[in-house]
Amino acid sequence: MKTTTPALGLLFFLCASCSVNEKVAPLGTGGAAPDDAGAVPDASGGGAGDDLFAQLPTITPTATGQRGAAATVDLRGSLAAIEVLKRGGNAVDAAVAAAGVLGVTDPFSCGIGGGGFMLIYLASGDKVIALDHRETAPSRLEAGSYYEDGVPVAFPELVTSGLSVGVPGTVRGWSDALRRYGTLGLGDVLQRAIQVAEAGFDVDPTFFEQTRRNLARFQAITSTRALFLGPDGQPWPVGTIFRNPDLASTYRLIAAGGEKAFYEGQVAAAIVAAVKAPPVEPGSALNVRAGVLELSDLRDYETRVRPALSTTYRDRTLYGIGLPSSGGITVAEALNLLEGYDTATLTPVEVLHRYLGASRLAFADRGALLGDPEFVDVPVKGLLSKDYADSRRALLDLLQAPAAAAAPGDPYAFQRDPSPAPARARKATGRRAGANDAHDNETTHISVSDAAGNIVSYTCTIEDEGGNGIVVPGHGFLLNNELTDFTLLPDPSAPHPNVLEPGKRPRSSMSPTLVFKDGKPELALGSPGGATIITTVLQILVNTIDLGLPIDEALAAPRVSQRNSGDGSTDAETAFLSAPEAEGLTSLGHVLSDAATLGGEIGAATALRFNGDGTVTAVAEPVRRHGGSAMVEQER
Template sequence: MTRRLVATILLTAIGTVAIAKTPVATGTGGAVATISEKASQSALAILDRGGNAVDAAVAAAATLGVTDPFSCGIGGGGFMVVYLAKEKRVVTIDHRETAPAAFTPAVFLDNGKEMDFDTVVASGQSVGVPGTVRGWDEALRRYGTMSFAQVLAPAIEVAGKGFTVDANFSRLVDENTGKFSRFPATAALYLKDGKALQPGALVKNPGLARAYRTLAQGGVKAFYEGPMARAIVDAVNRPATTPGVTVRGGAMTLADLANYEARIRPPVRGTYRGYELYGMPLPGSGGVTVFAALNILEGWDLKSLPRAQAEHLYLEASRLAFADRNAYLADPEYVDAPVAGLLSKAYAAQRRKAIDASRAATGPVAAGDPYPFQQDASVPLRPAPAAKLQPESAHTTHLTVSDKDGNIVAYTFTIESWGGSGIVVPGYGFLLNNEMTDFEFSGPGPNVPEAGKRPRSSMAPTIALKDGKPAFTIGSPGGATIITTVLQTIVNHVDFGMRMDQAIDAPRLSERNGAATDIEPGFDTGAQAGALARHGHRWAAKPEEIGAANALVFNPDGTVTAVSEGHRHGIGSALVQKKAH
C-alpha cells in the first residue's frame, strides 16, 4: 500500500464533513505543511481570504497552540525565516525566550552543585520570558497584511468549539501525567480522574480562546502588560500546585515582560551544490551547524559512493559540526562566536581531513579551531572548552507556508519539553515554556545563563534557492536532532535524488558527537544498519521517533508541493489552494 493511500485512508472530521488528511499535496497558489490538519486548514483559510504567507503562518501557529499545546504556543518562543518575493530577500525574526533580569550564571546551582534537571523543568525557575506574541506582532506589522483579530479567528474557533483527541495527543498526555498532575490548571485541561484524556475525547480550551480574543482586541500590549502579564508573572513566581506538591518558583517581573524585544536579524547563509541556503543566525545554532556540515560533505561526490559510505560520511560530518557548535555558539549579544570561520569553505576542507572515509570515530571528537579562518581581528581570545552539555528537549513544531505571490515562511517555535514547564497560566489556557533549561547549568562555556540572554537553540528553519529562485524549505522539531533531521533531509533530497516525501520518510540517524548514534525503532535490525555497523557505527540503546518535518518544494513547472510526515507524529497535513491535475 502506498504512503499516500495509507495517509488518505485516515480521515479527519471538519464540521460535519470528513476530509481526507494527506501528507503530500501539489498544486498552485499558496501551500502549507504542518503536523496538524486544523492548523493547515487555518492557514489555507487565511490564504483564501487574501492573506499572505506571513498572515497564514501566524494563523497556523495560533491553531497549533490549541491542537498541539505540548510542543508550542504563546507561552514560548521561536524562529521565523521569511522570503519576500517582491524584494527577493530573506529576513529572520528571532523571538526566542530571554532569561529574566534576576538570572545569573549560578541560577541552576545549589551549594555549588548542578540542580536536578527534571526538577528544574517542572518549575517556575525554568520559564523564560515568552517571545511568541511579540514575534507574531513583528511579523504581521512588518511583512503581513492582516491584523491579530483576522489571523487569530480560526484558532479562536477551534479553541472554543474544541477538537477531538487522537492517539498521539493521548500518548503525549500519558507520558506527562506526573508533571501535569502537579498543576491544577493543567490537570483540569488535559487529565480526567488523574489520567490522560482518551482518543475520541473532545477538548475545549475556553481560557486560550479568551487569551486570543484579548490579543485580537488589545494587540501585543495585552500580552506584555496588564492582567495577562500579571497572570504570567504570578504563575511563574508562585505556581499554583496540587496540595502536597512543592515546586520552585521563578523570579520574573512585569518589567521583564514589558521590556521583551524580538530581533530582526539577517539570515545566516550557506551554499551547497548549486543551492543557496538561508537559515536562522545565532542564537539559533541550527543554521550554522547544518551549513558547516554541508561544507564538509561538499568535498565528496556522495551520489557516486555506495550508500553506506555516503551515510557514514554524513554521520561523521555531523559529529564534527556538533563538536564546533557545542564549543563556540551562543547568543550573539553575549558571545562573539566565530561564525565566519565556522562557515569558511577552507575551514571545512581542514575539518574534512579529520574524517576517516571508511571508519567511524570511536567517541566524541574535539572541536576544531576556526579562528585562523575568521578574518576578524576583533576576536583576540579563544573561549574555554565547553562544559558537559545538558539534555536538550526533542519537542517543538515546525510549519511552512507559501502564497500565490511567492512569499515563503519557514517557522519553528516551541515551549521546549513536551508540555514545557507543565504550568498552565490560570484563566488563559496556555502552557509556559521551560526554555531556560537550554542553558548549560554550569560553566565554563558560551551558553551559561545570564540576565536577558537567549539560550542557544537547535531550531533550523531553512529556505533554499537555486538560480535565484525558491527551490525548497525544510524544518523540524526535535531538540538537537533538528539539526541532523534538516541536514539528513537535504542530503537525501539533493545528493541521493529522493523526492522530498521520500527524503522526509527515510529512517533518521542523528549523530551529535556522542558515544553512539540515535536511531528510530526497528532500524538496528535492518540491512542499512548492518552496512553502517561495518564502518564502526554504534547505535543508542533506546530508539525513539526523531522529528516531525515539514517542507515545500517549488517545482520547475510552477507548481508547489507541500510535504509533511507520512508516518511520524500521527501523520502530518499538507494542503494547497488549487490542486494540480
C-alpha cells in the first residue's frame, strides 16, 4: 500500500536535477527554492508583505467587487492574475500570467505544448480582437499518415504518438498578445509561474485523478513517468508537494529570450526529438508512433489576428471566435434558431427542448461545413444569416424530439455570394479522429478584466487529458494531441473541410465569448470540454438571457448536451437526470444518456458579469473539477 512520502523525499525522486540540500517549501508558506543564481524570483513586485501568495486565501467560486477580476479552474491561476492587476498590469498581462501558472498546476489541460484562442476587448478603442494561436499540422504530415493498410489508425494509438502533435502555438500567442495589447513582457508575467514550479504545490484530488486516469500511458513514457509518477510508478498522493524544476528552467529560458527561446534552440530541438523518437520505456507494449515534426515547423509558426465573429441575440451583441474554431459560428447559429421563439412565454422544459433542437441543427452544419478558412471556403455569412435560421427553424419539432441525426442545411443560398457552392463542403461527411467528437473535460478557460475596462476571455489547451502523454525530456511540459481534431474519412483521399493537410489548423470547439448590452460589456465566458464546450457556453447564455438566472446559478446549473448524435440521444449530467426538467424532456421524446459514462461532468466554465453599479462578479465552477477560483482586485 502506498503511503504519503514527506515532501523532500518526493522531490528527490521527481527529478534527477533535484539535490537533497535544496530548500523546498510549498507556496502556502511563502517559500521558494533559489534560482540558478541563488536568488528567489520576486514575483510580488514589492516586499514580502506584498506577496499575495505568502498565505493562500480560501478558495471561493464567486466574488464581487471593483476594478479587475479573474476566474480560473485553480486558486493559484486566479491569484496570479489578480497579482498582476494589482501591480498595474492590464487584463492581457494578467491572462498570460494566469495561463503560465496553470501550465504548472493544471498541466494535463493546458501548457506551452499546446495552443488556444484569446478573445480581447480593448476598452480604449471599443473593439474586440481574436488572437488565434491554434496548433498547425507539420509540413510533412499528410492525411495518409493516419491510415495503415487503408484503415484509420485506432484513436488511442493516434493520441499517444508523435503523429498527433500539432506545432505548439501557446508561447507565440502569449508573446504576440503581450507585444500588441499588453503592458508587460514575458519576463515579467512568467515570474510567478517560475516560482510555483520551483516551490511546488500540494497535489489536489483533480491532479491525482487526472494522473490515475492516464496511468498506463504515463508509465510507458520515460520522461512522463519520471515527472508525474512516484518511484513506485504510481500517482503522487493527494496532499504531497509536487515540483517541476524542468518547467521552471524552460520558463526562465522563455522569460529571458522571448518566444525565440521556445521556437529555436534547445527547447525546439527537444520537442522535435520527442516527436520523432518518443521516449518509450524499454519493453513497453504501447505502440507509440513517431511523428514528422521539423525544426522549421516550429521556427515558421505564426499566430493569426482575426476579426472577432459578431452576431446579435435579442437585445444583445455577442462576440466569439471564428474559424478555425467552430465554436463561435455554432453558438451563433443555434442562438439565431432560438431567437424565433418568445422564451418569456415558455416553460423551462420548453426552452430546453428548443435549445437542444437548435444545437442539433447547428452541429449538423458544423460537422459538414467547417474547417480552416485558409484551406476551405466556408459559407460563414450564410450560416450566420437570420434568414437561413428562419428556414432551418421549420425543422424543429416542437412536440417530439427526433430519434436520429439531422442532415446539414444549405447556407449557400443565403450567402449573398455569386460563387457556386463547393460540392465537397456540402456532401462530405466524416468523424473526428477520435471515437467520439464529443467530450473531454480538459482544456481550461480563463476570464479576466481590469480596472480600465479591458476584458480577456481565453481558452487554451493541449487537447485530451494529458495531451499526447509525452513530456518533453528535460523541459517539464506535455505535448498536445491536437491533430486528432481533424476528421478521418473511410477513404484518406476523400474531401472534407476538416481533413488533415500540411500547415492546416484542425477545427476546434473552443468558444470564448463576450456579450454586450446597450453597447456595454455584460458577460465574458468560456469552458473546456471538447465539443461540449459549445453546448456549455450556449446553455449558460440561455440560462441567463432567456431564463433570467444570475450568472453564478446559470453556470452551476446541471447541463445537457446535444451534438447531433446519430441515435438522437442527449448527454446529461447525473444531477440533471434527477431534476424536474429531465422528466419533461423525456415526455417530449428526448433520450437522456448519463454523462457519467463520459466522466460525469460537462464543461468547467468560468465567467465574468459586469454589473450596472460598476462592480464585476467573477464566477467559477462550485463543484465541477472540484471547484474553481473566482477573485476580484478590490472586494466591495
